[in-house]
Amino acid sequence: xxxxxxxxxxxIDDETRIDRWLKRRFPLLTQNFIExxxxxxxxxxxxxxxxxxxxxxAGDVVSISKFSEKIFSKIKITKTKKFISKEIFSIFKNSxxxxxxxxxxxNKWTGISVQGVNKEExxxxxxxxxxxDKYSLVHRLDKDTSGLLIIAKNYKSxxxxxxxxxxxKIEKMYFAICQGVPKNLNSIVKLGINKKKSNKNLQTxxxxxxxxxxxxxxxxxYKPLTGKTHQLRIVSKYLNCPIIGDSKYGNNKNYSKExxxxxxxxxxxxxxxxxxxxxxxxxxxxxxFMKRVKLVFPKGxxxxxxxxxx
Numbered sequence: 001x002x003x004x005x006x007x008x009x010x011x012i013d014d015e016t017r018i019d020r021w022l023k024r025r026f027p028l029l030t031q032n033f034i035e036x037x038x039x040x041x042x043x044x045x046x047x048x049x050x051x052x053x054x055x056x057x058a059g060d061v062v063s064i065s066k067f068s069e070k071i072f073s074k075i076k077i078t079k080t081k082k083f084i085s086k087e088i089f090s091i092f093k094n095s096x097x098x099x100x101x102x103x104x105x106x107n108k109w110t111g112i113s114v115q116g117v118n119k120e121e122x123x124x125x126x127x128x129x130x131x132x133d134k135y136s137l138v139h140r141l142d143k144d145t146s147g148l149l150i151i152a153k154n155y156k157s158x159x160x161x162x163x164x165x166x167x168x169k170i171e172k173m174y175f176a177i178c179q180g181v182p183k184n185l186n187s188i189v190k191l192g193i194n195k196k197k198s199n200k201n202l203q204t205x206x207x208x209x210x211x212x213x214x215x216x217x218x219x220x221x222y223k224p225l226t227g228k229t230h231q232l233r234i235v236s237k238y239l240n241c242p243i244i245g246d247s248k249y250g251n252n253k254n255y256s257k258e259x260x261x262x263x264x265x266x267x268x269x270x271x272x273x274x275x276x277x278x279x280x281x282x283x284x285x286x287x288x289f290m291k292r293v294k295l296v297f298p299k300g301x302x303x304x305x306x307x308x309x310x
Contacts, residue, residue, distance in 0.1 A: 005067035009060040011165045012137050015195070015229045018045065019052040021062070024115070042066060055195055057202075058166065082116075082126045092127050097148075098278060102157040105267070106149050107281050110259050113143045124149065139165055142230065144245070147174070147264025147280040157271075164269055165227070171268040174222040174232055175211075175282075175297075177261035177289065178241040179252055181218045185210040189235050193228055202228050206235045214295045217244070221265075232262060244289070259285050 013021055019034050022043070035052055037043040042065040045056060056062065091109065098105040108114070108124065114137060116123035128135040134154050138161035141149055152158035164170050186209045192201045205225040212219045218241060222232050233249045236242050242250030245258035263286060267278045282297070290297060 003065070003067075005064040007062045007064070009056045009058055009062065010162050011058045011227075012139060012162075013056060014058040014140075014227070015055050017052065018043075018050060018054045018056055018062070021056055037064075055200075057200070081130050082119075082122060084122060084127055084130050088122060088127065089130075092124075097281070098276075101153065102271070103153055103161070104151050105278050106151065108141055108146055108149045108264075110144055110146045110283060110285070114140045114149065124151075138162060139227070141264055142233075142260075142262075144260035145174075145262045145264060146283045146286075147262075148267045148278055149264070150267070160271065164271075168225065169269060171266070172224060172227075172264065173266035174224070175263045175265045176220045176222060176232060176236060176243045177286065177295065178218050178220050178236050178239075178243050179250065179255065180216060180239075180241040181213050182208070182210060182220070182239045182241050189238065191235060191238055193231065193234055202226075204228050204231050204235070206231065208235070208239075211298055212296050215293050217293050217295060219290075219295050219297065258289065261286055261289065 007025070009016075009021070013024070016024075018038070019031065022029055022034050031052075034043070038050065038052055041049045044050070044063045044065075045054060045060050047061075047063065092106070095106040095109060096104055097107050106124075113121060113123040115125045125137055128137070128151055132153070136152050136155075136158045138150050138152050138158055141147065150161060152161055161170075187207075189204075189206045189208065191204050191206070193204055194201050203226070207223040207225065209221045210218050211221050220236070220241070222235070224231055230249070233243055233246050236246070237249040242252070243260060243262050244250070244252075244255045245260040246262075247256070263280055263282055265280045265282075267276070269276055287297075289295075
């Protein structure tokens, strides 16, 4: 038994509840065990006592006092795998747009979580755990957001991507279809997002550009320079242009039946001295809606030019 174990929170676990973080790392720990350790101050965040609903941030240090290799480390290597149907495996396989020995990029579909929050729900994490134990997530997308998602296929590549995301060396852009048109068509938003559960005010920076507009609906290209939960959805609401289909931050009943019109469209990064660039395949529901409201989507070189105008 050692006196204390310190673990730094990585990028993929940013804004995750501490009890969920512990269960992901040590899957067989019970909620009562975790609550007891937190209450007694045997598990702390940055040397401070917290409650189970506290949200950890990338870079936080989780300190576990009286750390036991028998209780924790052996549990860590035990992975409980959910049953994945052939249909879901087929959808996942068809979503892969690039694959190498080190990583794959998938076109995540709307309605599937990246990491599961309950026993019944199937997530991308559940799927890749059934394919290979070495596969791991390196970033996240909201459940209702579609688009590009990177999956590392070994520990070394996961570490590289973790560093790239931390150092903001991965360029990301999103397309959103929003109700209304922002006052400024090309600008930058610096906004503090208050996280009630952790009592923290997170500073966010988002660049945006209105690409096209039609019938009081706008197609906005977003470039987030920070990566916080629901950042683009909150920024859209701040601009008084909520994303269509957003039941949490939008309130227009005319679009209440639409799925979230937010897509992680573009990724660019350098891996092993080679520059990669990916564009997502827009889901059919977004394309159908754009056709209905006569909103034109830019193609080919136009997208590259748009990225340079930020």
